[in-house]
Amino acid sequence: MTTAHDSDSWTAAVRRRLDLGRLLPLGGAADGTWLAERAAAAELRGAAAAVPGTVLGAVRLSPADPGTVEKSLVPPPPSALPPGQLRIEAEFGERFTDMTDAPLPVVADRLRAVLFACATKRLGLRIAEIDLRVTALLDPAAEPSAEAAGAAGPVQPAGPAGPFELWAATPEGEPALTAASVPGVACLTRTLGNAVTGSPGHVRIELATAAGHRPLEVARVVRKRVAARVPGGPSVGVLITAVNVTP
Structure with missing residues (x-):
């Protein structure tokens, strides 16, 4: 049974996803990074x-x-x-x-x-x-x-309709803690769900990058470090939901 609270949560999640706009590829096919x-x-x-x-x-x-x-x-x-x-x-x-x-x-x-x-x-x-x-x-x-x-x-996040809410996430677990420690990561985010999502052999990290750091370079370091720290060396994808963020 779907409750009113469940419906509200689902609607809010859909709205957050739509607010991101298209998820744009950063770099090339091997870079595994997307930008809202x-x-x-x-x-x-x-x-x-x-x-x-x-x-x-x-x-x-x-x-x-x-x-x-x-x-x-x-x-x-x-x-x-x-x-x-x-x-x-x-x-x-x-x-x-x-x-x-x-x-x-x-x-x-x-x-x-x-x-x-x-x-x-x-x-x-x-x-x-x-x-x-x-x-x-x-x-x-x-x-x-x-x-x-x-x-x-340096600015707080802003979109076509002005400033938007940044859904920051508290790092929990090895992949999240590793990603959050990379210079240039302002915070992990949870716009699409959890900051870290996984499937067999793959981990996706959602984050915002800090002012003064090039998003693609930050993502490359995140992918390398997470792959090295997580058992099995999974492939790692990064979704950047905000850039130029002042922590």
Whole structure:
């Protein structure tokens, strides 16, 4: 029999999963790491703030060519995208302060370069193309909303709808304690369920990375250390639900 409490818990779990957005592959097929689209969008929005007068709106990441995706060498999280190159689709608004401002194509090129650098160098995503669409010419006197503008530098998690709740988990057991001790791990998280889930020969770790650390590099160390410490040397997958988190 399903109780009202069970129903509420199930609904909350589904909502948390949907809030993550797509689970994006970091690195290549051998890296066994995925990043929540929500976290990637927050970082891209923060990076876009470096382009003067530009306000990034909706952001979506998807496979650049579904026909050329790769097979992950470790079991992926449920409904995760397979490894491969991605496409960024984003909307943005631009403020014009005077007639000497750069033309929109120039602004778009600047924004595209900033987003590409953030996605590839800071996060570790493989980006094939970036499609930008201008949706508004904004009043120079208007202040951008917190949801549209995002924030640069170390921040608490933020998504398309603003700050979101980080479901931190207390490390319990060898895999969790090992993962939590890796430099750059802000905390373990439990958005999809337990912070550590296992199946025969495989362990998945869910975590958030700290400010100043590249998520893909942190995940690589986590995978190596957990595989070495857990009996049987299982394959290890990592799901990163938030980045740039200040502990």
